[in-house]
Amino acid sequence: MTLQRSVSALVLGLCLSTGGLHAQTSPRIVWSVPTPSGLANSIVGVGWSPAGGRIAVGSTDRWLRARAASNGALQWSTLQTPIGSGTADQAIFSTDGAMIAAHNSGQGWTWRVHRAADGVFVGKLVGTLQANGVVVFAPDAQLAAFTGDGGFDHWSVASFSTLSLAGTGYQKISTNWVFSPDNALQASASQGTITIRRRSDGAVVQLISGGNVRGTTPMQFSPDSMTLAAYARTPNETTLFRVSDGMVLRRFTNPTANEDVSFVRFSPSGTRLVTTGYQPFETPEGFDQRGIIRFWRVSDGSLRHSFATGTGLGVTSPVAWNPAFTRFAFGTYEGSTVVATVPSP
Numbered sequence: 001m002t003l004q005r006s007v008s009a010l011v012l013g014l015c016l017s018t019g020g021l022h023a024q025t026s027p028r029i030v031w032s033v034p035t036p037s038g039l040a041n042s043i044v045g046v047g048w049s050p051a052g053g054r055i056a057v058g059s060t061d062r063w064l065r066a067r068a069a070s071n072g073a074l075q076w077s078t079l080q081t082p083i084g085s086g087t088a089d090q091a092i093f094s095t096d097g098a099m100i101a102a103h104n105s106g107q108g109w110t111w112r113v114h115r116a117a118d119g120v121f122v123g124k125l126v127g128t129l130q131a132n133g134v135v136v137f138a139p140d141a142q143l144a145a146f147t148g149d150g151g152f153d154h155w156s157v158a159s160f161s162t163l164s165l166a167g168t169g170y171q172k173i174s175t176n177w178v179f180s181p182d183n184a185l186q187a188s189a190s191q192g193t194i195t196i197r198r199r200s201d202g203a204v205v206q207l208i209s210g211g212n213v214r215g216t217t218p219m220q221f222s223p224d225s226m227t228l229a230a231y232a233r234t235p236n237e238t239t240l241f242r243v244s245d246g247m248v249l250r251r252f253t254n255p256t257a258n259e260d261v262s263f264v265r266f267s268p269s270g271t272r273l274v275t276t277g278y279q280p281f282e283t284p285e286g287f288d289q290r291g292i293i294r295f296w297r298v299s300d301g302s303l304r305h306s307f308a309t310g311t312g313l314g315v316t317s318p319v320a321w322n323p324a325f326t327r328f329a330f331g332t333y334e335g336s337t338v339v340a341t342v343p344s345p
Contacts, residue, residue, distance in 0.1 A: 026309035027293070027340035030327060033072040035059065035335035043331020045090045047159070048320040051097035054116060055320070055329050057337050058088030064102040064112075066119065067337060069322065069329075076119040080104050080112060090161070094154040099147075101125055101155070109135075109162055113143055122146040125155070127162055132202030133195075135162055135177055135186060157183050163216060176216045180225035185243065187228055189217035194230060196243060206246045210239055218263050222298075223270040231261040231275065238264055238275055240298070250301045252294075259292060263318035266298075268325050272345070273298055276330060278314035291315035291332055295343060305343045312336060 035041055045058030048069065055067045062085060066075040080088050086106025093100055099122065101111035109127030114120060123143025128136050137152050137160065144150045158181040166173045175190035179199075187196045189211040196206040211217030211230045218238075219230035227249060231238040236257055240250040252273060254261070259279040266273055273296040280289045291311030295304045312332030319328045321342070329339045 025307065027305075027307045027343065029310050030339045030341060031072040032310060032336050032338040033067070033074075035061075035063075036065075036074060036077065037061070039335075041335045042314075042316040042333045043335055043337055044316050045088055045103070046317040046320045046329050046331050046337070047091040047093050047100065048322050048329055049093045049097040049116065050095060050323055052323045054093075054097070055337070055339070056091035056093065056100045056102075056116075057317075057329075057331055058091040058102055059331075059335060060087045062086070062088055062104065064088050064091060064100070064114065064119070065337075066100070066116065069327075069339065072337060072339065078114060078119040078121070092155070092159045095156055096154065099154065101160075111160075113139075125152075127160070129162075129164070130202070133188075133197055133204075134199050134202045135179070156181065158221065174214070174216050176219075178219055178221060180221040180243075181223055182225040185221065185225060187219060187221065187230075189219060189230065192232075194219070194228070194241075196228070206241075206243060208241055208246045210241065218261055218275075220264050220266060222266050223268060229264050229266065229273055231264055233260065238273065238296075240273075250298065252296045252301055252303070254294070255303065255306070262314075262316065265318050268321060271298055272296065272304075274319050274328075276315040276318060278333070279308065289313055293319070293330065297345065304345065307340075310338060310340070 041059045041061035043057050043059050047056045053069050055069050058064050062080045065077045085104040088102050089105050090103035099113050100116050101113045103111045111125040113123050124140045157179040162177045164175045177188045179186045192213040194208040194210050212232050217230055221228050228241045229238055237251050237253040242249050261275045261277040263276045275294045278289050279292045290308045291314045293307040297304050312334045314333035315330050316333050317331035319330050321328050327339055
């Protein structure tokens with residue numbers, strides 16, 4: 001995501017009059033904390049422990065941090081190695097909340113795994129693209145020894161995403177993958193086409209025209225694995241596809257043409273869709289921008305809430321839910337981690 005700074009002050013608040021949209025323009029923020037070092041960075045990976053009490057965040061300065069979900073208090077920090085490993089862009093809890101897997105943008109399909117209680121490094125998860133097009137994940141020897149499991153049983157594959165880049169410069173081609181919660185399917189997006197494969201044998205289930213022609217496509221399977229939501233800059237909307245036949249079920253069109261979506265997430269029940277990103281706007285001094293979080297109702301595609309206060313210059317992470325679905329966490333371009341109350345449907 002390209003973010004443009006402006007010398008003008010950030011305008012806080014956004015007044016929209018879209019049909020069906022609640023008047024609220026700010027989430028009910030429970031707590032917001034800046035990066036401890038105060039150095040420039042953005043929060044790009046956010047995870048909420050299934051045990052409920054801990055949040056993990058990854059940032060562009062390579063740090064993985066754990067915070068108390070109740071008040072944001074810092075529990076531990078660990079700098080991802082080696083130097084040059086890139087942005088810590090994913091922070092994923094194991095299904096029991098005992099481990100956190102951190103992905104770094106410069107480390108290919110490798111996740112460094114830490115003990116959630118204290119941040120101690122316990123091994124790695126490694127992703128591999130097989131000849132049949134299926135992405136598989138496996139622990140290295142150190143992690144297998146730590147967990148006593150040589151497989152992937154401690155993790156939900158739907159929490160992971162992978163990216164491959166081919167070529168250079170303007171000719172660079174991006175392909176990104178996401179995975180269904182039931183582990184039966186995977187979707188890859190590249191150059192305006194989404195390919196859905198069966199993970200058991202690599203068979204292509206659907207070829208769908210959708211997603212971004214250039215760059216990555218924000219997308220996610222629904223919790224029941226029956227649909228896939230994917231965003232495209234042109235025509236600046238998120239589309240809900242039915243997996244079985246590729247049919248378009250719903251379109252979630254952004255109210256302003258120049259905003260950009262970085263992440264798409266479903267609520268745990270699948271009844272809501274949340275998009276995060278940023279929205280440029282004009283001021284008397286020139287152009288500026290603000291982070292934007294939009295809550296959509298899946299049943300009819302209506303926009304229910306748009307939040308643009310407390311969201312910084314951009315919301316640079318996906319949202320993460322607490323187990324009770326009463327609060328959500330997100331990160332900003334300036335490096336703040338924020339927890340807010342889930343709004344009404």
